[in-house]
Every structure is written in structure tokens, then in C-alpha cells.
Amino acid sequence: MYLDRGLLLAVALTVILFPGIESWMFADPEHWYRPFIVWGAVIAGVYWNQRRRNFDEL
Amino acid sequence: MSFSPDQVLLAIIAYLSVLFLVGYFGDRGAIPARVIEHPATYVLSLGVIGGGMASNGVFTLAALYGHHYLLYYLGIALMFLLAVLLLRPILRLCRVHQLASLADLLAFRFRSPWVGAAVTLAMCATLLPLLALQIRTVADSIHHLAGGLDLLPGGGRRDGLALLFCVIITVFTILFGTRNATSPNRNPGLVAAIAFESLVKLGALMLLMAVALGPVFGGFGGLGQWLLANPGVLGGEESALPAGAARLLLLLFFAGAVCMPHIFHMAFAENSDSRHLRAASWGLPLYLLLLALPVLPILWGAVAAGSTLPASFAGLGLGAALGAPWVSGVAFVAGLSAASAVIVVATLALANMCLNYLVLPNRLLRATGDHGLYRQLKWFRRSLITALILGGYAFFTFLGTGQSLPELGFLAFSGTLQFLPAVIATPYWPRANRGGLLAGLALGLAIWFLALVLPVLSNNTLGITASHSDDWTLRCMLALLANTAAFIIGSLLTRRSREEEVAAEICSMDSGSRPHRRTLPVNAAADFVPALARALGEDTARAELDRALRELRFEETENRPYALRHLRSRIEANLSGMLGPALALEIVDRCLPYSKSYPGEAGDFALLEQRLEKVTGRFTGLAADLDYLRRHYRQTLEALPVGLCSLGVDGEVLLWNRRLAELTGIAAAEAVGARWTTLAEPWHAVFAEALAAEPGTLLKRELAGGAPAAPRWITLHCSAPTADADRLLLVEDITDYQLLQDEVLHNERLASIGRLAAGVAHEIGNPITGIACLAQNLAASCDPAEVRETADDILTQTGRVSRIVESLVNFSHLGSGAGDTRLEPCNLADCVDEAISLLSLDRDARPVAFVNDCRRDTLVLADCQRLLQVFINLLGNARDASGDGAAVTVGDTATGGSAVEIHVDDCGQGIAPELLPRVFEPFFTTKEPGRGTGLGLPLVYSILEDMGGSVRIESPGPTASARGTRVTLALRAAHYDAAFAGLVDTAGSRVTG
Structure with a gap:
């Protein structure tokens, strides 16, 4: 079975870092957009991970 | 509000007409294929995910739970961010086997039309709340937009508005989704229209955010100050939703991304290129981020502007509070576009499921003759679309107004959550079987209905919108856990059928399917038509065959078993897209059954290798090593x-x-x-x-x-x-080798002729001298009787010369046609005599006594000229190995069968045992240097092989003296009758094409 190692690393990092990130996201009500910044960062990471593989795996 | 009911109605028709035109142009090819098939279009078409919940329901969630409204988007986004785990294997199955819905997928995996029917019924039940949510979103929006007026007189509230909307959307859906009867999936027009709808929805929400940030707050700074001034809007909101409830909502929306029929349809059935899923794995989360971003500013803008409408209609309220009808119009379009997209795609997907699993199993056998099957499919689909939308409307009117939009959404998502265990098991648990699936689904849905749907029907609410209540969470989790437990236990306690085992292997992530090489009862592609016509009708069978041939690029004359198996699979896949996998399997198994006579199940290596070549890059670790080895050995064999x-x-x-x-x-x-x-x-x-x-x-x-x-x-x-x-x-x-061998044979013969030349000269010289003397006598003689006697003597001497020359010429003729072995009956004794005669010409050779003991009537099937060469070589060798005056004997023995054995015995020194295995090797000789070429015996071997005979050597030979060597030739016997009839056996020696 093929499992993307980058994905596994990302999941592991998320589990480890999530408490800190969560407190940062909701620490200041004035900065209501912080969750979107984190979300955007995740998307960028996935984009970077996907563009390395350009073959049709199906 | 300042919109009249007529204006709202016209706006709906205008918007749906635009959507229809986009779809129409998409189907007609007016929109370039590169646009429709672009990954961005695919990603936008997946925007159907953000239906009524995204445009209206989430505003309620945001008002109640603040940032927790993001769970809706994050759950869906998470499924796509982790596409490699679940979406990609499902996409692989859907593309290869033409599976267009979740019912197709599960019916294919569990090999049962009952599973398909159960999933379809369950899906219809769980989707009713979702359809009702969309209808209510639009109906309530119209109601608010029209200032509380109804479009129909006497309609009571908004039911009339909703009915009108349903009629319009039904017509649109029928026009839109039932034009292509042969393949309900892959509808480029639908993809274009839904992508357009997603753009409209996103644009509308962005515009509303701009309004909120601009006119209301005066920029981001103003919004920040407003938030500081109104801490109650944000303060403590994150704690309002219990942690368990948050996790459940995340799971609900995560599962919805693959279990909801409209999402499944757009993600898998409409996928034109599997690589697009990679783009969607980050593109869709990005789209959802953009969709989620305006929610809070719009909500806060409506609050700050003094909106009096419920939070679900914050956009409408913002426009109303600002006195800007166009803002309300934009908000209405956002809700309308989201709701209409969900209704269109969900009903199309559900209609196909109902058609395949509830209608067709009873109707299929009647489809004969012309293209009647396609027409029937189209009309059934239209009827089902109408019934489903009207069913959603009926549920909407039955529910009334007590529930919030998020509650309706929750009901639908929690219902479809019951399919998640089966979906996960499809690629990851081969042991799962249909018994477990049906048991789990029945139990989970029963609890879902009793614990979640009934309270809503009776009490009008679940309490989702009541802060700190997580009772609904426990009920939902109970349904899921009971479902999962029943699924696992049922699968472990019951057996899988053989078909399920094969399907599980095909679906499994860990083991690729191992295709088997089986025999079909047809000899060519064209034979598929009469076979399939029994179930599909002549024209439909022909159309399906043509389609499969076109897709596989095969000719109709194709007759390779591998190609026929491939063709059968493609037809099954295509029928699966049209009729569902269960029916497709049944039809193909019935009309084109594999032969049972084949022993065992040999692998279809051609297909297996083709598949492995496609996925080579995916192997890691040991699998990659094995694949590397496979390729290496493959290349070795190729080279x-x-x-x-x-x-x-x-x-x-x-x-x-x-x-x-x-x-x-x-x-x-x-x-x-x-x-x-x-x-x-x-x-x-x-x-x-x-x-x-x-x-x-x-x-x-x-x-x-x-x-x-x-x-x-x-x-x-x-x-x-x-x-x-x-x-x-x-x-x-071995053409080159053979030509070289012939050349060597020719040279050997020339050398023999050279060696014989002196003897020939001597042999010819004597009669010539005699002729000369006789001629002189003749000149002096006058007696007629003496002249006649002298002439007879001359003729005798001339005949002797002719025989010598003829023997030599015969021997020398071997060269030109050496490679052209022609078998014919040869008299063995005559051939041996001629060889002895030729060898006798060599005056320098050792004097030995050649004895021809061959029976005079023995005929062998051979090439006489080449057989002569064999005896010359063997007798020459025997002479060289023998002492002066020794006897070299040639005899023959009939073996009793159709063969004759010929023995050449000498009384020489024999051959050392260690040298015996090498005597047929070219250039190996035991003679002194310069005396032998080492090619004689190899040529004998080669000639005998050409004539279908054999040669063996024994040393010492089985003679009384137990010394010398015996060479034994085996040749096929011939008979006089065949010889005199002039029959020539060329079979087995010369193959012509």
C-alpha cells in the first residue's frame, strides 16, 4: 500500500503542534482571521506536496 | 424589501436559464473542452458541496458557535486534503468500473443488487432533509425578499413559493440531466453549470463581505474596533459548542464529502481526469476557505447595520438594513445558486440510483429490438427526478418551520454518516461482506430514524441550536457505533461469496486484483452482438459493442482471447455506468459467461503487466524492489x-x-x-x-x-x-550458420574432388589408352567383323569413362543445392556401391577392403546425393582408421518398424571414450594436422538431421574382435510401391508458407 510520507509527517506535526496553534488562533478576538491563515498554510503545504508528483497514478 | 413577487419569480427563472444555457453550451461544445476539462473547473464543480448550508445554514452556526462554523468547511476540506487515503482509491474504482454513485460502489464491492437497492432507499430517506433544506432556503429567501408576501394566492405562507421553485427546478433538472441516456455520468454541461454556480456563489459572498467591510465597518480597522466594542459577539463563543459535538460535526462533514450523493457524483462520476483529484486536494480546500471567509464579516455587518432577519439570512438582512435592494438581491442569488446546484445534482444522482436498483431489475428483460432501452432509461430518469423533487417538497411542507437550517443539514449528514463504515471498508477491509453491511446499515439507520428523525418530526427540534446541549451528539454517535459494530460482527460471523472475494480483492488497497485468464464462448468481437442482444436488444448491443471497441481501439475482427476478455470487461463497465454494476454483472455473466471447462485459474499476465506498468511509481520498499526485479527479468527476456x-x-x-x-x-x-x-x-x-x-x-x-x-x-x-x-x-x-555449413560442405566436396583427381586421371587414362590402341588397330583393319569387335571394345571403354565421369559429376553436384533437402526412396546398396567406387579413385589412400553387405532391395527415405556424401565421409574415416588390407563393412538392419539402421564397421584403433562425446563437434579431429578438417562427422550429423534421421557412434564396436568403431545411421524406410509410384515425401523437411 502506498502512503505518502509527506502526508504522514504533516499529520504527525499537526497532532504535536495543534494545541499551540489553537491557542494562537483564538487568543485575540480582534484577529478573527487567524484560523484562515493556518488553513491557508495547510493548503500551501498540500499544494507543494502534490506538485512533486505529476504522474497519473490511476 | 422592495421586490415584488413577480420580480423574484422572474429573477429565479432568469438565473436558472443562464445556468441552463451554460450547461447547454457546455454539452454542445461551445465552451472549449480545455476549459471544461481544466482542473479548476473540476474544483469549482465540487463547489456543489457548499449548498444551502454554506450559503445560509452556516450563518446560524456562526451566530451560535463563532469560529466553530468552520467545522463544516474543515470536515469537507479534510477529506480532500487527505484524498490519498479514501478519495483516490474510490476514484480508481469508479473510473475503472464506471461506478457513478455510492450505491454503485457498494453494490460492486459487495456484489449484490440488494445492497444497491438498500443503499438507494436509505440514501433517498437521508437526503429528504437536505432537499427540504434547499427548498426552504429558497422559499424563505423569497419570502423575506418579497416582504413577507406569497407568490401564490391562498398559499398560506411560503409553500406556494416553494412549489413554484420546485416546478422550475424540476424542469431545469430534466432538461439538463437526461439528454444523454447512454451514460448518465460524464456530463460536461453539468460540470460547466455547477462550476459557474460555484463562481456565482463565491462572487456573491465576496461582494457581501466587501459591503460589510466597506459601508458598514469602513474597513478592517473599523471591524476590529467594532469587535472590541462588542465583546459579546465573540467573547466565549468558542466554548459554546461542547468538544464532543465539535468532533462529531467534523466527522459528519468529513463523511459527507464522500457519502453525499451530489458530492460523490461530481467528485467521481464527473471526473474526466484522475489527476484532477490532486488539484482538488488543495484547490477545493482553498475554495472552501474563500467561501468561509466572508461568513463572519457578513454576519457581523448585518448585526452592526441593525438587521432584523434571522441569522441564516444575514445577507438579506444586511441589504435590508442598509436600504440597498441590490445587496439583498446578491444575497438571494448566492442562496439560490447554492440550493439549485444541490437539488439538480443530488436528484440526478439519486434518480440514477433508483433507476439502477429499484426500477431496472424488473424492467430490463423487456428491452428488445431497437434503441428502446435508451428511451426507456430517459423517461424513467425524468419520472424519478420529478418524484424525488416532489418528495423533497412534501417533506418540506410536512416539517413546517420549527427546525433551523443547521438542524435539517445535521439530519441529512448524520443519515449519510451511516454509509461511512462501508465506504472505509471498501478499500481497506477485504473481510467485510454484504451480510455485515446490511445488518450495520439497518441498525444504524433505525437508530438514526428513532433517535434523530422522530424527535424532529414530533418536537420540531433536536436542540442543536441550544447551547451546551450535546444530547443529539450522543444519539448520533450511538447510531454510528451500533452500525459499525453490527457491520464488523456480521462480517466476521458470515461468509463471503466467491464474487465478494474477487470484488474485495479488486477494491483492496493492499493487493491489486489478479486478473484470470478465462475462456469466452465467442470467437471474435462481432460475436458479442448476438450474445448481448438477448438482454439489450440488437441495436443497443451493437451500440455498446461499438462504443467499447472505440474506447479500446480494437477492430471488430479482433479475436485474441485477451482482447475479448478486455472487451467484455469494458462492456460491463460501460453498462455499469448506465445500469449499475449489479445489473451489468448479471447481464454480462448471463450473455457472455466464462467457460467452466478451463482447468485452474491461470493469471492474465498481459493485463497484469499492463496494470503494473501504470503504477510502477507507486511502489515503495520491498514492493519496489520486487517490481525492479520484475522489470529487470522482463528486459532480459526481451533482449x-x-x-x-x-x-x-x-x-x-x-x-x-x-x-x-x-x-x-x-x-x-x-x-x-x-x-x-x-x-x-x-x-x-x-x-x-x-x-x-x-x-x-x-x-x-x-x-x-x-x-x-x-x-x-x-x-x-x-x-x-x-x-x-x-x-x-x-x-x-540459424540461416547464417546453415549457409556457412553449406559452404563448408561444398568446400569439403571440392577438396574430395581434388583428392580424387589423380585417381580419376588414372582411371580414365587406362581406357583412353585402350581406346587409342583400338583406334590404331581399327585404322589398319579391313575385316568387318574385326572392326565391329573393335568398335564394341571402344564403346565398352567409353562407357567405363562415362561411369567414372558421371560418378564424379554426381558427387560434385551436391554443392549448389546443398541446403535443399529432398527426400525420396534411395537404394541403399547402390548408394554404398557408388561411394565405394568414388573412394576407390583415390590412389593415395590406404588400401582397404570395402564390403557392401547391404541388402539389394533396401530402400531408405533420403536425399540420395547427400546420403552419398555421408557414406563417403564415413567410409573415408573408416579407411583412414583401418590398417592396410583391413575390411570396412557396411550393412543394414531393419528395425521392424519404419526405420532402417545402417552400420559402418571398421577394425581400426577405435576412439577413446573421453573423445566420443566430442566427435560431432565442428573442427574436432583425431587425425594428424593437415589430414582432417574436423568437419566430416558434423556434416554427417547435420545431413542426417535434415533427413529426419540420426547417427550414433560406438567404440569399440560390437564386433567379435571388440575393437574398431561402429557408426550407426538410422533412416526412415521406403518401399518399392511408393518408389515406383513416383511419390516423394517432402513433409517434415521443407516447410512452405
């Missing part, structure tokens, strides 16, 4: 300098290497997968002979009339059957 062919026990060609393709002029692509019996001549005959021969026999054959004009010589070596009962055939082109 062999001899032709290699592997034949299955059923006669199918499994391997055809590059050298063999060059040798035969038949490309591997044509040969692999075909039966060897269909090979063109001369290869058919050659293979037949090689396979009929004893394993290990080396056959040498001449090919004439093949692709190259010049004749060629090949050797064939067939192996014993392997463990899989396959046979290996080695084919080597």
Missing part, C-alpha cells in the same frame, strides 16, 4: 538474442520477445493474448510441430515463402510444461 515464446496451457501466447517479433514479422502486440493456433503460416505449422514433438527435442526447419524472399533456417526447442502447465518455445534463426 535475448533468440526468439522466446511462452504459451499457456490454453494455447494463449503469454510472452513474445523482441527477437521473435523480428524473426516472425509478428509484433508482440498482435501475438500476445492471441492463441498460437491463429498464427499465420508458416509459423502455425512450425509451432504445431514443435509442440507435438517430445519436450527437449531440437527441431531444425527450413522456412520458405515467408516475409523475406530468401529461405531461412530455424531451430525450435520446446520445453516440458512448467509448473503452470505453460510451454516455452525457443526459436533461433
